[in-house]
Amino acid sequence: MLAPGRRRGWVAGGHAELVLWGFLLVMIGWGAIGRLPARGAEAGGVVEGRVVSGWDGAPLAGVTVTVRGTTLATVTDAEGRFRLGSVPAGRHVVVLSRPGFVRTVVTDVLVAEGETSRVDAHLRPEFYEGEEYVVTAPEMNEQTAQLLELRRQSATILDAVSAEQFGRLAASDAADILERVPGVVVADGKHPVVRGLNERYVGVLLNGAEVPSPDPYRKSASLDMFPAGLIDSVTVAKSFTPDLPGDFSGGGVLLRTRSFPESFLFRSSAGLEFNTRASLRDDFLSGSGGSLDWLGMDDGTRALPAELDVPGLTIPRPVSNTGLPSNPAYATRIAEAERLNRLTRLMGSPEFAPTPMRAPPNHSFSLAAGDTVPLSEQAVGWFGGLTYQRKFTLWEGPNNRYSPGLNQTIMPRKLFQDMQGVEEVTWAAVANVAWRPVQGHEFNFTFYRNQNSDFVARTQRGTITDDPGMTFVMHRLHWTERSLESFQLNGDHRFAGTNGSRLEWLAALATTRQEEPDARFFHYRTDGFIFEPDHQSLPTPSKPTRYFRDLEETNRKVKGDVTMPWTDGAGREWRLKWGGAWLGSERTFSDREIYYEGQFGPSAAYPFLGDANAFLPPGSLGYTAVTNANGRILYTWNRYIQTRESRYDARQEIPAAYWMVEVPVGERFRWLGGVRFERTELEAHSVSYVANATTGLPENTASLGRDDFLPAVGLTWQMRSNMQIRLHYSETVARPTFRELAAYRSYDPVTDEILEGNPRLKMSDVKNYDLRWEWFPGPGEVLAVSLFYKDLARAIERQYVNIGGEIVSFVNRPTAEVWGAELEFRRSLGFVHSSLQHVSLGLNAAWIESSVRLTEEEVRNRIEFLGDASDTRPLYDQSPYVVNVDVSWEIPRTGTLLTAAFNVSGPRIVIAGLATPDVYENPAPSLDLILDQRLGRHWRLRLTAKNVLDPAIERTYGEGSEAIYSRYHRGRLFGMSLSCEW
Template sequence: MLRKITSLISLLGLTVSVVFAQSGVIRGQLTSSETGEELIGATVVIKGTSNGAATDLDGKFNLANIKPGTYEVQASYISYEPKTVTGVVVKENEVTVLNIRLGAATTNLKEVVIEGRAIRSSENTLRNTQKKAAVVMDGISAEQFSRSGDSDAAAALTRVTGISLEGSKYVYVRGLGDRYVKTSLNGAEIPGLDPNRNTVQMDLFPSNLLDNLTVSKTFTPDMPGSFSGGFVNITTKDFPDRYTLQFSTSIGYNDQATFNNRFLSSNKGGSDWLGFDDGTRAVPDAINYQIPFESYSNKQLAEQIDEATNAFNTEMGPKRMTAPVNHSHSFSLGNQTELFGRQFGYVVGLSYQRNYAYYNNGTFGLWELNSVGANGLNNNNLYEDEKGVEEVSLGFLSNFALKLNSNNKVSLNLIRNQSGSNSSRYLFGTYPGTSGVSDDRAIFESRALHYTQRALSSAQLKGEHVLTGLKGSKVDWLASFTLSQQDEPDLRFFANDYFVNGTDTTYRIQPAAYTLPSRFFRDLDETNLDVKVNIETPLTIWNGLEAKTKFGAAAIRKDRKFRENIYRYRFNEGYGYNGSIADFFAPENLGIVARPEDPESGGLYRYGVFLEDGSQRTNNYDGQEAVYAGYAMVDLPLTAKLRVVTGARVEVTDMFVESFNKSLMPGELNQVDVLPSVNATYSLTEKMNLRAGYSRTLARPNFREIAPYTSFDFVGEPAFTGNANLERTTIDNFDTRWEWYPNLGEYVSVSAFYKNFQNPIERTINTLAQNNEIFIKNVDNAKVYGLEFEVNKRLSFISSGLDNFIVSSNLSLIKSEVSIEPQELEIIRAVRPGADATRPLFGQSPFVANASLTYQNDSLGLIATANYNVFGDRISAISVGGTPNIYERSRPLASLVVSKRLGDSFTAKVSVDNIFNPAFVNSHEYNGKEYIYSSYKQGRTFAVGVTYRID
């Protein structure tokens, strides 16, 4: 195997050698040291030769056919000081990367001579982008989340100031989530995969396929206007300046799951290891027709019921297995060469992960406050909770770019991410709801088998052009098509209760529809078509300062289809259940057990266990959303130190959602919004900025929220009803920030923000419905305000002996407040007279803190990073009646990653995650006492891996 790999690498190297034709290449980019922007049309020459080139629309240059040796490279551009880089070494068949920053010219132009240096790290590039941005922006680079050992975009984003995660995949910015966070992929909007949410599941994106993640916390008119917390942009890997090949592999051990022979699992298909079901869990062909209602005399209908009942497999409960080790692998290949005589770059990447998680020490409880002045909450259910989860993630990325000439470039980006999660759960415990049985003897058992497959496919075609005839105006355009899919095939539930009476045990399956053994099939398909164009024109204004105007248009079309089919098992009176699932589904008990010709049948068809179609047309819906936008803005330096970016965006929204139940009013939203923005940046010094900004943005309801039907969760949650009359929310955003960049890659900042929400969309109680179901509606007003602090600095300012240590920490302190509706407040105060009239926004934490300490020794090739993350208690579920809301409790998360370079091409890495192994707790609090809704531990994970890289 090693010989084959060596041969492949040698072949690739031979190909590269042919391309270079026994010579070397110098490639790089020219940027402004003042603005960080690329310099288009600048001149780069090798001194003493005729070999030179002009920079293209990216500020990049390419000097080819250079004989091996050491050279001086000179860069010059009108109104900038020329710069000469000495000691630039060119080697045979290799690319030398040289990035140069030019400073603005002084009165007397003079040449600056510097020594040749390597390409800046991506972390430094990100900090420079942050420094020169027109908005309050934070982010994390590939270098940073490689140091932290983060495997996907969700984990990496937790290192960013003011960001926390819900459910390990949903991003909250400044305590705001879901509808208040917008996510884009290389600038194109992408749909989410959860039918009940407005945001993207960030764990879909493997970190090894990403260049950086940025979070814009203030709005400019060239951004979509539907965010308030943050606009997250996922930037995938771009093609490199020279040939690179990388392969990584690792294995991991979880101290609760790995090699545990009691790991809960279920039946699997042949392609589960690739993250999708191969049809094992599909609805059998025999059920392509509607299952008829139970018939006792019609032979054709009875035979259909019998055939449908026997068509499904009868695995309705978890089984035990031994969980293997976690493992992950990735591969990427990239280069820059020529195609049809034009400069061509490409990168191709693959990633694969398979992880196992298990707990058997969990707790699940349902509690209720049912009387005024009660000493505590009444326990409705209290269960032991056991769960096993196998997760597979497969990612593919390809990016191709062709420079037609120095002023025109087109690129194509193709992405496919696939994931599968196979979850098996068992609940066991007291069940006071069993009629006629005292609480201490009633036992409830529930089993759930849940497979979810998610897929995101994206094709993005982009163009960038410089119009030399129009004062160097730049035009960029994008056409992106994205298909997102979430399928839940054969979601199975089997529940029963029993009690012991002396030596006898009595088992029972409740006859209510939502407690019968059931199988659910859900499919969500959503397409996004995103088209946009931007035109940017530079202008020279007073004092020789350069301003820019920018205007553009965008159109987004979303189409969603959601389908749900439900099949339930019923049984006739007198059919006994003895506690065994296998006996319940024994062949002799399924379908028809007696026919009219049988003596004991009484001349009718009789059934044991038989299948019933419980699907509801109401729960199926189609949705369409179109947003058309246009904007204009100006980037205006009023003085050499004061920069103002201002303008406005107009968005036209047309949204329509219709249930299959035509008697329900469809949900519609038709709105025209004008969204102004002004952001000012004052450069106190060359390394210090003061920012202030105001903007108006909005938040729209998602498809599910305006789909006017009622659906039920399966474990403990009340019913949820959509609202066809929802309005969009408008938000006024105020931001200030002081930021300091002491040295390259270092950063210190203090920020303050205030947000005022009109018509925020909140979950509340529908007092007109039975069982106090959760209802979605607009409330009058909400407010969020807070402070943020961030430090990213080398510790050499303490002592020169600490030069290899880098500390990164950030803290967000946030306060939110939303008014409780009068009708809901009346219900709450009926049992809690002193209850507050306001509550925090759903999912909002009062604080979020991150800290990391890195030791980096380049001479030893050694990097070690310790990470710490914690957030404050936040509402995770709104309770009905006067029962206190459920809060997700604060917990500390810590990890350690150590990597060591081995030779020129290999790097070894070891890591440990979840060092403290805290309990994940959701609970009520009443009269100073905590009541557990859910609690479990995930275990510690230890991993070791190796990376091979040619660069």
């Protein structure tokens, strides 16, 4: 159990500690700024801007900037920025020059008294042409080219997607974006699987800070919680370096929200989308809710009454009679009966079955605005954004379960037809304020808020082999809402006169919550409309049941990084980086199950007649009492509630420190080396209504504590100025999630299975080997080939733990291996023929293999039940191939952009079988078509056709088998949106 004293310190002192760390870091940065020389007020105007390479979009430092006809001059900093003050009012010519680049002249720069004029420009390398390059201010830079330059210069192997790209591909959220990255699969539309390793091996950072997961069963935050409209870039780090968290084994997803623009920006959009399988259908399954459902928030309609929302609550069993008044237990029995009666009636008479409605089209809108305001020597930037979308999906198809049969076969145990209406609401807001007191020093505060809800109304009808000839019906109404709040304060300080030394720091607080209030399940068999809730064949839960689940997790993080470059005698740049971080997480989870018992048969006072929504008519709750002649009270109970509860509390602390160095070796090689130290302290205390299968106890405490030194080394060979080869080796870890360690048993309505934690799980260790060749032919273009190999010790997987295939738990595998190759190509087809200069092709593909060693018990079971003697199988959630293709044709004359995007991933194991074949999710190719049309200067129309192929989303027992686990279609989506930008 968590030590009470320590836990109080964790909760009470956490915010104070975060504030203190943030204050100290701010003071460090402020102190450095305070030593900078102050500048006086300037007469005239200001010219400022940014200079990048016209070859690859990289920022250019050391560019001399002069104003013709004056003595004014300056030099750009490490990010290519410059600022010239006291420029006389009028029209000027600005000259930019640097050795190795063609001198650039920007004409018609208008400067007004007391105002700031902006000049952004490219410098072309000398091999382009040998004459002066003249442009007219201002000139725009492509974000895609800048991200590719970031990737080229990075110490780690990166893949990056810019806002330009996912805007062109009509991505709606970060999950859509990640699907376009080489070697990445997004499981269930939410969770990243990078190079065959699922989300437990993948970290998600928002602006450099970990994002807690609101899903009790997952480690990483759900990517569908991050709308594309608020994301500036998505980067996937595929090799570990010591300045990254040590659990970046498969990779790290680095999300960066939009920040303040350099000039005023206002953008808005609105859209409608028609789903061919859901929109405007009158039989869309739904149910009644609250007045704020459209905002993804329950207004209290589904809330558990306060008297029942008590940890450790026990509800009396029904009292049949009080006995004689002289009985000492007479008063106690009356009190128990009254309490049970009152609590039962507090729960009211809710709906238990879905009701049909007419589903409207999907709809969305977004707003964004920002600006940078110069204040004398300073600058203040701000940005605010809001997005909202509401989607309706109808899933129809088989949903079955199989069990071992005769002669090494499997036989159907449950055969159901499934229909579920899913209403999803997501909205998010971001606010960013930045202050640049002087050039090279910046403070940022970012607030991010997300709200997401899913309302699933579901009916299944079918048969169970234990009861031949009977029809079973399962109704479910399941509301889930998730929220995320993130507060981040960070600073970036570049110190003049120190050869570009840099201090970066961050203090962050993130809170996430998932609530499942009043999730209702009503399962029965039809036999002349006789309801038999205790029948052994009924699916889980076997009685009319209502669940109230609540999860809350808080993450606190502080970190600081110092980068010190210097130049040796040969003019080669060395780079030393070191820093530290502290991450603390705390989670609480409670699961209250309230189920109904009593009289249900045809002879009961309130018989069940087959209508789940009429199951609790007025007067059916509680008791009917009669007092006989001698004062004894006799109770007849109609329908009453009982309860059981599971809960867990968990915490985690990970202090870390690291150092790394980049060393030039000769003219063309760079060596990277370093190590990261992390201490893991993880603890979970759980209480369940049933004993854990591993420990045999209903109450358990699991703890993990260890120290890890995680090395990383790499070598980069710069073959040419735009071509390089990278070789990396690193060691990383993967930690069990809180839910996996928490030893309680619960019903998972999403997978329709019973899930149980394993308090004896251990951490996984991963050795990573990476090789990549990269060529950047021109701005925004890349050709790359990668090879990788990962060796996992104690890999963690989901697995059935009973022969019948009903209970899923988590186990450590002794060993596992993953290896594969990736290909990436993005380039204009102008090199093929000049007529194709406005056609670009993007292609990436990954081939991935894996091997997991089975235990002796699994091998015996497979031989006995399946006749399969193999002692290995692929890794859970790993697809053998991933392919993405997109083709874009831009017509500058008309402002038209046409894009076709295709995606497919290979079959992957979603549940490892014990005595039945592994459950596979089979390929579901996706094709999207996008037309983007400019309408004048400020308006844009976008037409989309998504999921044009509408393949079956199918899971089977065994790869490509006819034994269906589940199958449905998402529907084709035809959308239209109109946006304006100023």
